[in-house]
Amino acid sequence: GENVEQHPxxxxxxxxxxxxxxxxxxxxASNYFPWYKQELGKGPQLIIDIRSNVGEKKDQxxxxxxxxxxxxxxxxxxxxxxxxxxxxxxxxxxxxxYQLIWGAxxxxxxxx
Amino acid sequence: xxxxxxxxxxxxxxxxxxxxVTCSQNMNHEYMSWYRQDPGLGxxxxxxxxxxxxxxxxxxxxxxxxSRKEKRNFPLILESPSPNQTSLYFCxxxxxxxxxxxxxxxxxxxxx
Numbered sequence: 415g416e417n418v419e420q421h422p423x424x425x426x427x428x429x430x431x432x433x434x435x436x437x438x439x440x441x442x443a444s445n446y447f448p449w450y451k452q453e454l455g456k457g458p459q460l461i462i463d464i465r466s467n468v469g470e471k472k473d474q475x476x477x478x479x480x481x482x483x484x485x486x487x488x489x490x491x492x493x494x495x496x497x498x499x500x501x502x503x504x505x506x507x508x509x510x511x512y513q514l515i516w517g518a519x520x521x522x523x524x525x526x
Numbered sequence: 527x528x529x530x531x532x533x534x535x536x537x538x539x540x541x542x543x544x545x546x547v548t549c550s551q552n553m554n555h556e557y558m559s560w561y562r563q564d565p566g567l568g569x570x571x572x573x574x575x576x577x578x579x580x581x582x583x584x585x586x587x588x589x590x591x592x593s594r595k596e597k598r599n600f601p602l603i604l605e606s607p608s609p610n611q612t613s614l615y616f617c618x619x620x621x622x623x624x625x626x627x628x629x630x631x632x633x634x635x636x637x638x
Contacts, residue, residue, distance in 0.1 A: 450626075455632075456631060458569070458629050
């Protein structure tokens with residue numbers, strides 16, 4: 415079955431710098447890759463997603479890139495702000511069964 | 527407001543006393559799912575339902591039951607809770623996996 419690995423487990427960056435979180439997946443048939451942000455005391459919230467027919471997607475300061483050949487995808491956050499501090503999860507899924515396989519999460523710390 | 531509502535938010539109970547955590551969504555989503563979140567283990571799926579009267583086991587179903595008699599509701603039942611079920615539980619729903627999942631605010635369960 416699918417397995418998703420996420421790195422790093424903790425990432426500390428200076429406010430204003432960029433942050434990159436990487437995930438690899440094992441099942442080449444996976445075709446949907448969402449990223450979720452979980453703030454303290456809340457449930458995860460979808461922030462961006464990408465499908466396998468697209469290599470990159472941007473939404474303001476957030477972007478996701480996908481390399482299907484290498485089976486990895488990354489979350490890029492530019493001009494980081496204090497409110498970006500949270501735990502970020504990547505996931506992978508097949509459209510056919512909607513089952514999300516989750517990475518272990520990355521705790522992002524934005525230093526003032 | 528589109529949302530997934532879980533109740534209760536916090537629950538402390540004793541070993542063996544049956545309990546139910548309710549989950550309701552108002553978005554007419556077909557797909558609903560229960561997760562538990564434990565430190566260092568990320569999100570693990572307990573059960574999911576692809577539609578009314580259709581449920582299936584996730585990765586960690588032992589000790590849990592679910593039912594999906596109506597589209598909007600997906601309760602999680604612990605017939606005989608044990609201390610190893612102390613965890614943070616999330617309910618989530620999705621429109622056939624598209625557009626991502628909407629998560630509830632979580633239920634923190636402690637079994638003593």
